Amino acid sequence: MGQYVTLATCNLNQWALDFEGNKERIIESIIEAKKQGAKLRVGPELEICGYGCLDHFAENDLYQHSWEAYGDILQDKRTHGILLDVGIPIIHKCIKYNCRIISYDGRILLIRPKLSLANDGNYREMRYFTPWNRPKYYEHFQLPYHIRKITGQFKVVIGDCVIETLDTKLGCETCEELFTPQSPHIAMALDGVEIFTNSSGSHHELRKLDTRLGLIMEATKKCGGVYLYANQRGCDGDRLYYDGCAIIVANGEILAQASQFSLKDVEVISATIDLDDVRSYRNQKSSGMQAVDKEHPYHIIQCDMELSPGEDVYNPNVVPTKPQNVRYHSPEEEIAFGPACWLWDYLRRSKCGGYFLPLSGGIDSCATAVIVYSMCRLVVDSDDEQPLKDLRMLTKDPNFTPEKPQDVAKKLFSTCFMGTENSSRETRSRAKELSEKIGSYHIDLNMDNLVTAVVSLFKVATGKKPIFKIFGGSQTENLALQNIQARLRMVLSYLFAQLIPWTRGLSVPGLLVLGSANVDECLRGYLTKYDCSSADVNPIGGISKTDLKRFIAWAEKKFELPILHEFLTATPTAELEPITKDYVQSDEIDMGMTYDELSRFGKLRKVDKCGPLAMFVKLYHEWSQPPYNLTAEQVAEKVKRFWFFYAINRHKMTTMTPAYHAEQYSPDDNRFDLRPFLINPRFPHASKKIDEMVDTINQRQREIDESNKSVD
Structure with a gap:
């Protein structure tokens, strides 16, 4: 026998404040869910207005427009005949x-507020909303006038309640609530709720998805039941990329999983579940049966409909969905697809003419170029009609139908090697060959005359001419000469980005300038303020150098780009100082620390919340052991050096290019990492405590050595 229900959830690419577009995508997802035979459709968090409205949530207009859009959905007959969670x-x-x-056939059943708000990292929900921190409490909400006219209702229940249909019970859990120690689905399960819905706005971070999916699967593995998770997907108008992966789980097993990265605006998945399986699963949990009487019941909202129509209850033609294995992308694939999808959304919604990238021949700008190439691949490979429509809109060519990614790159991607006398032939050659392979419109230029003109102007104005350190100049002169090259590249980038479409005879707007500073260089401040890292957007600003190198090694084979091997094996260098027989500038030597060390410093600082002293303690335990075998003095020196350069360069983060968020230790000052930008870089008190600890360690080691000698 069996009692089968078909349920649907979705990924939606919503856009902050795009009420009309958001409404159409919601309606499209409802229609698609009905086509798949579903009787319940779950959508993402704040899908009406878009999750990332930020301080627009302070505007009352937003709430009025949200009700207006929702009213249109309610009275659209195409949305009737299915239970809706919006x-x-x-x-x-x-x-x-x-x-x-929660609504059915144009009538509102329940308004369910979020109990626990996300308020760390990238999230500031407490800035805009108040949590409904009264579990199982409810009262009545007076509907707006125009909604009353549509539904015929004056008031509806608002609060933490559950819905009871003629055949089952369902309850809501919203995003952050899943991550709390006492998730609502536990209490709901003990009160007989069999179907849980989760409307979410969860963003992408490298290696994060397994945590989210693990919690979703665990939710029903322990309690039994069906869990429908919906998520936002795409660039909602900010640094975050919401990575979809809507999922349906029953009794701890995955029945359906949507894609994590895709150019589809609407993706609906469904599954058919036998509710008898839920009941049988729960009957085996004796501890759960014992806990039922200890719970206060939820207020029930009755809904006079069946998720499993009577004539299909024992229909042998209804086939339940079989469990499947969970799908994860490797970190390299996440880098290839996440920032690429983010760039596509940013481009099509800004309606600019494409992207411009200063392509230096180094691995960072190389990785940025390959991500843009990945974007072009996704556009060409998409089986959805919307990317082609967007592409034709961007290129102003209604007949453009690309056959390969290079066709898209030729239209939308321009690169430029801005060389000086300090540039090597190898970097220039690598940049040119990479541009040829990926299809970008490439310019190769020398900017020595421009640099010379600026230095000459300074000499005329001051009577002094700075020279590089390698030729006898001071550190101040050396740094200034490097910075003027970097800043002139930024000026040239915006000039070329604005005028390249004009020079090519294209009737499109200017190009968006791409930055290419990685998260480790931002953390250390190893970049010039307002240099070519200053751009419109930066797809790698939240990705470590270590992960970028792994991504390039992956892309070399996956994208069939052998030239990437040369980028991978080249020594990272800014090429801002003269190259001589005995000297080639090296990034890691300049920084005084390796990229691997920077990643470790970054995680300890941000993720583990360590100050200088706590960082020293942790790293001494790690780095005093093989294979590092560092002394306490060496560890202390590295920690002090990191914090010094972090502090003196913190001001650069206030002007950093908006970057794709991919790493938990991002130093992005604008939203994610709110810290002062003027602090004492010597950290005198912490440094004194570190020195005392070093002395203690050394004294203890001397005592051990003396003890060993006496034994011998």
């Missing part, structure tokens, strides 16, 4: 809440 912000008693609305 994310929307609501003002109740002058307080703003992040809510879900």
Whole structure:
């Protein structure tokens, strides 16, 4: 026998404040869910207005427009005949809440506010909303006038309640609530809820997905039940990329999983589940049966409909969905697809003419170029019609149909090698060959005359001419001469980005300038303020050098680009100082630390919340052992050096290019890492405590050595 229900959830590429577009995508997902035979459709968090509205949530207009869009959905007959779970912000008693609305056939059943708000890292929900921190409490909400006209209702229940249909119970859990120690699905399960919905706005970070999916699977593995997770996908208008991966889980097993990275605006997945399997699974959990009587019941909202129509309850033609294995992308694939999808959304929504990249011949700008090439591959390989429509809109060519990624790159991607007398033939050659392989419109130029003109102007104005350190100049002169090259590249980047379409006779707007400073260089401040790292967007600003190198090694084979091997094996260098027989500038020597060390410093600083002293303690335990075998003095010196350069360069983060967020230790000052930019770089108190600890370690080691000698 069996009691089969077909349920649907989705990924939606919503856009902050795009009420019309968001509404159409919601309706499209509902229609698709009905086509798949579903009787319940779950959508992402705040899908009506878009999750990333930020301080626009302070504007009352936003809530009015959200109700207007929701009213259109309610009265659209195409959305009837299916139970709907829609994310929307609501003002109740002058307080703003992040809510879900459950409706059926144009009538609202329940407004369910979010109980626990996300308020760390990239999230500031407490800035905009108030948590409904009263579990199982409910009251009544007076509907806006135009909604009353549509539904015929005056008031509806608002609060932490559950829905009971003629055949089952379902309850809501919203995003952050899944991650809390006492997730609502536990109490709901103990009160007989069999179907849980989760409307989410979860962003992408490298290696993060397994945590999210693990919690979703665990939710029903312990309690039994069906869990439908919906997520936002795409660039919502900020640094984050929401990585979809909607999923349906029953009794701890995955039945359906949507894609994590895709150019599709709407992706709906469904699964058919036998509710008897849920009941049988729970009957085996004796501890759960014992816990039932200890729980206070939820207020129940009755819904006079069946998720499993009576005539299909025992229909042998209804086939339940079989479990499948969870799908994960490797970190290299995440770098290839996540920033590429983010760049595509940014480009099509800004409606600019394409991207411009200063291509230096180094691995960072190389990785940025390959990510743009990956974007072009995704556009060509997409089986959805929207990317082609967007491509034709961007190129102003209604007949453009690319056959290969290079066709897209030729239209949308321009690169430029801005060489000086300090540039090597190898970097120039690598840049040119890479541009040929990926299809970008490439310019190769020398800017020595421009640099000479600026230095000459300074000499005329001051009577002094700076020279490089290698020729006898001071460190100050050396740094200034490097910085003027880097800053002139930024000026040239914007000049070329604005005028390249004009020179090519293209009737498109100017290009967006891409930055290519990685997260480790940002953390250390190893970049010039307002140099060519200053750009419109930066797809690698949240990715470590170590991960970028792994990505390039992967792309060399996956994208069939043998030239990438030369980038991978080349010594990282800024090429801002003269190359001589005895000297070639090296990034790691200049920084005084390796990229691997920088990654470790970054994780300890941001993820583990370590100050200088705590960082020293942790690293001494790590680096005093093989294979490092560093002394306490050496570890202390490295820690002090990192914090010094981090502190004196912190001001650079206030002007950093908006970067794709991919790493938990990103130093992005604008939203993710809010810290002062003027602090004492010597950290005198912490340094004194570190020195005392070094003395203690050394004294203890001397005592051990003396003891060993006496034994001998």
